[in-house]
Amino acid sequence: MSDSNEAQNGRIRLQHAGNEVVQEAGHSRQDLFFVAAVDNIAYAKRVDILWAGRDGVWHTLPATFHSMAGDHSEYWIATASLHLASHGAGPDAIRFALRCQMQGEEHWDNNGGANYVCPAHSYMRLGGDRAVFNLGPTQRLHDHQRTIAVSVAVHQPVRADQVVVHWTTDDWQNVHVTPCQPRSRLERMPAGGPEEEACEIWSAVLNAGDAFRIQYSVCCESGEQAIWDNNDFDNYSPSRKPLNVLVLNLHCRQEDDQDYKFSEIAKAIDELSVDVVCLQEVSEDWNDAQGDWASNSARIINDRLEKPFHIHNDWSHLGFGRYREGVAILSRYPFSEYDSRYVSNKRDPYSIDSRKVVMGKIAVPYFGAINVFSVHVSWWENGFAEQFDNLHQWARSRRETGVTGTLLCGDFNVAAGSPGYARIVAAQDYDDQFLAVHAPATFAAVFRERKPGWQSLLANDGRIDFAFLEKSSALKVTSARQVFTGTEYAEVSDHQGVLLTFEPASVLLGKRNTGDQ
Known part of the structure; x- marks a missing residue:
């Protein structure tokens, strides 16, 4: 706890803190901000600010990743806005400490056990060499969020004439420049510190509209000098939630500890923020070919999600002598249309080569309508060619105005580089997304250049x-x-199982930096 005498161990260090009082439209609010430097010794970490006002009640304020601070550290930022009653007591001084949890350990910066104190209208700078520091969002845009409030801390020695934000919603094809307005001046703490080490807060509002991503950098102009905060030449790029797609063959209930494994799958879907799940070898009790929805494995997994998804399921044939075996799609977003059909010429429910x-x-926010197919087809020698050709023709027939992408996801029962895979390549309509991420040179040789002998790669x-992914899709893995x-x-x-993440292709055309730091 922040009242402890635990000494700072150096893994987390206070860089900046501010306690600002803002007057707006006859109301007052108290804005708090904290910037910590955290050693990057583990990917998974949690950073919190523990703070208390005059009432002595301690609060936990989660911080979020802001940007890199050199090669081995990260900046994390936390902000809070507190409404001040019009006839109540004045704004509070706050006491606070910083905590980081990673690799099963806690790391503190609590001012040697005494906690930090930051009075109202004051500012603390204990580390870092940035004279201009962006306090605005750097990671996520929320659903339905159309504007972005950017606040910038400028240290007094800079003596800013103007602070502006350079920004774009289309990857710098069009550039907007929005001036910031000076909002308040925070005095340097501890009391008696040099006046020139005070801090000014400037602010602006950017209109993101329905854009998936906004990229921006901050420029402070002082005389003939321009000082940039552009995220170490990479720009700040808060964006909407990307599209996460999970592909998994369930092995038709042949696993030991099957019930536990259904729960493990549901846990992963929740924790990884999966949006669409394509399942194969979905099973439910045969029941004289009538099935039993209560025993359906896709339904069981779906029911164990924190919030159940929309589900579309169909079966193809008798599996392992006791199940209706098929395929399913689970989707966070509603289906505007759905369908199922045999892609095999065989339609005998007792034949394993009958394949649906x-x-x-699916209308995915900020992506548009995407056609998703959950696929489980036969081996090459058991009819793959006819089944893929039928699937290809069906998927092509579903290309229509308003569809931004088509995904064929599943167990294709042909290995990469095999004759079946070569048939997909020869169709010249679809690209292997896992290969595009992990072996881009091989991907180019196979799907772009179609080099002779590419199979050996x-x-x-x-x-x-x-x-x-269908080649003309407006998606980018x-x-x-x-x-x-x-x-x-x-x-x-x-x-x-394979987890893939997609963004709209139009936001990934390239990066342009907007100035020198």
């Missing part, structure tokens, strides 16, 4: 689970990884 695919048209690949490997999440199947 399910399709859902994939000789040791071995994947049969894929996410193929940004990451892809296996999930159920026994490390982050337990093994849940004879497949490890």
Whole structure:
């Protein structure tokens, strides 16, 4: 706790803190901000500010990642706005301490056990060499958020004439310049510090509209000098939630500890903020071919989510002698349309080569309508060619005005580089998204240049689970990884599952920096 005598151990260090009182439209509010430098010794970490006012009640204020602070440290920032009653007591001085939790340990900066004190209208600068520091958002834009409030701390020695924000919503194809307005002056603490070390707060509001991402940098103009905070030449880029797609073959209830593994899958979907799940080998009790929805594995997983998704499911054939086996799509967002059909010429429910695919048209916020197909087709020698050709024709028929992308996701039962994979490449309509992320040179040789003998480049690949994106889609994959490997999440199947993250392609055309620091 922040009242302890635990000494600062150096893993987390206070850089800046401010206690600002703002008058707006006849109301007063108290704005607090804290900037910490945290050693980057682990990816997973939690950073909090523990603070208390005159009432002595301690509050926990979570901080969020802001930017890198050199090669081995990160800046984390926390802000809070407190409404001040018009006839109540004046604004509070605050006591506070910083805490970081990572690798199972707690690290503190609590001013040697005495806690820090920051009176109203005051500012503390204990570290860092930035004369201009952006206090605005750097990570996420919330749903329905159309404006961004940017606040900038400028140290008094700069003597700013003007502070402006350079920003874009279309990757610098069009650039906007918005002047900031001086909002308040915070006196340097501790009391008696040099006047020139006070701080001015400047602010501006940027109109993001419905843009997926806004990129911006801050420029402080002082005489002939321009001082930039542009996130170390990378710009600040808060964005909407990306699209996360999980592809997983469930192994038709053949696992030990099956109930636990269903829960593990649901846990991963929640914790990884998955939006769309494409499942194969979905099982439910055969029940004389009538099925039993209560036993459906996709439904069981869905029911264990913190908030159940929309679900579309269909079955293809008898699996392992006792289940209706099929495919399913779970979606955070509603289906505007859905369908299922055989892609195999066989339609005998007792034949393992009778194969259905399910399709859902999903309106994803800030992406538009996306057609998603959950696929489980036969091996090459058991009819893959006809099944893929039928799927290809079906997916092509669903390209229509307003559809921004098409994804074919699932267990294709043909390895990368095999004749079946070569048939997909030859269709010249779909790209392997996992390969695009992890082996871009090989991806280019296979899907762009189609170099003779490209199959040899994939000789040791071995994947049969894929996410193929239709080439004209307005989506761009940004990451892809296996999930159920026994490390982050337990093994849940004879497949490890693939998680892919997408953003609208138009925001990833390139980066442009807007000035020197």
